[in-house]
Amino acid sequence: MELAKKLIKVAVNGESRELWIKQNITLLDLLRDYLGLTGAKLACISNSCGACTVIVDDMAVKSCSVLAMQVDGKEVFTVEGLAKDNKLHPLQQAFIEHVAFQCGFCTPGKLMSAKALLDENPNPTEEELRRDMEGNLCRCTGYKKYIEAIMDVAQHPEKYSAKEG
Numbered sequence: 414m415e416l417a418k419k420l421i422k423v424a425v426n427g428e429s430r431e432l433w434i435k436q437n438i439t440l441l442d443l444l445r446d447y448l449g450l451t452g453a454k455l456a457c458i459s460n461s462c463g464a465c466t467v468i469v470d471d472m473a474v475k476s477c478s479v480l481a482m483q484v485d486g487k488e489v490f491t492v493e494g495l496a497k498d499n500k501l502h503p504l505q506q507a508f509i510e511h512v513a514f515q516c517g518f519c520t521p522g523k524l525m526s527a528k529a530l531l532d533e534n535p536n537p538t539e540e541e542l543r544r545d546m547e548g549n550l551c552r553c554t555g556y557k558k559y560i561e562a563i564m565d566v567a568q569h570p571e572k573y574s575a576k577e578g
C-alpha cells in the first residue's frame with residue numbers, strides 16, 4: 414500500500430518551498446529529485462561518508478540519513494547556496510587557491526561541513542577542525558589540502574571576503 418503524501422514547508426537556500434512528498438523519502442531525495450539540487454551526492458547511503466552533507470538549521474547533517482519530513486518548518490542550506498551575487502563563498506575561494514577542490518563527490522559535503530563548523534566556531538584549532546571533518550571521507554586523494562584551505566579562511570578571513578566569483 415502506498416503511503417499518503419504529506420505537505421511540507423521548507424526554506425531551501427533562503428527560498429520558501431511547499432512540497433507534497435512521499436513520506437519515506439530522504440532529505441537527499443528531496444533535494445536531488447524534487448528540487449534539482451544535485452550538489453549533495455549519494456555515495457555510501459549509510460551515514461558514513463559525508464558526501465551528502467547539507468546544513469539544517471545551522472547544523473551539518475548527512476541528508477541520506479534524514480527523512481524529508483523531518484525538515485518540515487526548517488531551513489536547509491546546500492552547496493548551491495554558497496556563492497552569492499557573483500561572489501564565491503570564502504571557503505570556495507580558499508579551496509581553489511589551495512588546490513583543495515577534489516572530486517565532485519566529496520567536495521560539496523566538505524564545504525558544507527566546513528561552513529557549519531566555522532559559523533559555530535570561527536577560530537578552530539587544526540585538531541578541532543580535523544576532528545569535526547572526520548565524517549567527510551575521501552576514498553582517493555587525501556585530507557591535507559582542504560584542511561589547509563579551511564584553516565586559512567579561519568585565520569585570514571580578510572584574504573577571501575571581497576573576492577569575485
Ligand code: FES
Nearest residue numbers: 456461462463477
Ligand atoms: S551518502 Fe550520506 S553519508 Fe554517505
Ligand code: FES
Nearest residue numbers: 515516519552553
Ligand atoms: S572522494 Fe573525492 S577526492 Fe577522494
